Amino acid sequence: MIESRLGKEHHLVKVYHLLDWGRFGRLLSCVYERSEPVAGVIPYDPVKMFRVMILQAWHSLSDPKMEEALKVRLDFMWFAGFDVGDxxxxxTSICRFRNRLVAKDLDSRLFAELNEQLIAHNIMVEHASAAIIDASVIESAARPKQTVYPMPEDRKEDETPPSIIKQSADPDAAWLKKGKRSHFGYKLFAVVDEDGFARHGDMTSANQSETTYFETIVTDMPKHEGMRVYSDKGNASQSNRNLLKHHKLKDGIMHKAARNRPLTSWEKIKNHLISSIRYIVEQGFGTLKRPLDFSRASYFGLERVKGQAFRKMICLNLIKAANMIELLDTGQHAIPSLKRLEAI
Structure with missing residues (x-):
């Protein structure tokens, strides 16, 4: 009844029928593992809780707001698998489940499983021709506290230059200055393919150098021989170009002018061509930061923020997938037959 009210064009209906939730269930089977039986209430089905995590990340809800939405929103109840009156x-249960995912490093594995299923449905191509790498700052959920030490004495301010100590409830966040603005938080590294689907991601403190971290991203990301790796001129070092050559990847790093060595005409043309591809990753960050509201982290600590980043990237790929498919009717019921929309 609820599904028929939502209609087969509703994004949650499409996502629900698109995915094989049993495969996620096998990954989630370890969430409640215990070394010995423990008396207490029976935990919620981990697949249902994973769908709650998707809803929470998609709509950027706090734990109390997520609990409230599950009680009053029919689309949320239906998608998560709860009936009216359940x-x-x-x-507290939502928070604990999310922390279990982080503790067992399951968010990245669930993200990889999603991509495998999208590839199986021919929504994502198996061997992408491009890997577009970029990084963006995610503000910390905490605000840094500033303390001046030692405190200057009245009329003696000039005798001892004070030092500034910055403390925060978020121990892993760091400062980064970009242009005239200073940011306190983290840096999200993302890899998207030529269609804009997120293929890989990682999270570091904001002060992590993109140039030196390029090797980690390229080494860890899914890749295959002949793929072209695109990146901005911040990664234009010879060591990074040699890294791509070592992995048999094509060089799509922009060129950077140096003192007494301006760009050649060929390098300017190549930079222009690379820029015409690199905008795709900027669109991905735009979706993450605006519709998915991930300009600022919701939690403290690198691992929790990293888990949130993977859940947001899951939602990014689901949004794109839902826009690319339609459900087909056969018989009397809405069923999971899928047809890719060729016009997209």
Whole structure:
């Protein structure tokens, strides 16, 4: 009844029928593992809780707001797998489940499983021709506290230059100055393909150098021989170009002018061509930061923020997938037959 009200064009209906939730269930089977039986309430089905995590990340809801939405929104109840009148997870259960995912490093594995399923449906290509790498700052959920030490004495301010100590409830966040603005938080490294689907990601403190971290990203990301790696001129070092050559990847790093060595005409043309591809990753960050509201982290600590980043990238890929497919009717029920929209 609820599904028929939502209609087969509803994004949650499309996503629900698109995915094989049993495969996610096998990954999630370890969430409640215990060394010995423990008396207590039976935990919620981990697949249902994973769908709650998707809803929370997609709509950027706090734990209390997520609990409330599960009680009053029919589309949320239906997608997560709860009926009207069922007990739904409270905010504490939602928080604990999310922390379990982080503790077992499951968010990245769930993201990889999603991509495998999208490839199986021919929504994502298996061997992407491009890997576009970029990084963007994610503000910390905490605000840094500033303390001046030692405190200057009245009329003696000039005797001892004070030092500034910055403390924060978020121990892993760091400062980064970009242009005239200073940012306190983290840096999200993302790799997208030529269609804009997120293929890989990682999170570091904001002060991590993009040039030196390029090797880590290229080494860890899914890749295949002949793929072209695109990146901005911040990664234009000979060591990074040699790294791509070592992995048998094509060089799509922009060229950077140096003192007494301006760009050649060929390098300017190549930079222009690379820029015409690199905008795709900027679109991805735009989706993450605006519709998915990931300009600022919701949690403290690198691992929790990294888990949030993978859940946001899951939503990014699901948004793109939902826009590329339609459900087909056969018989009397809405069923998971899928047809890719060729016009997209």
């Amino acid at each position: 007990d739904v997870p409270d905010e």
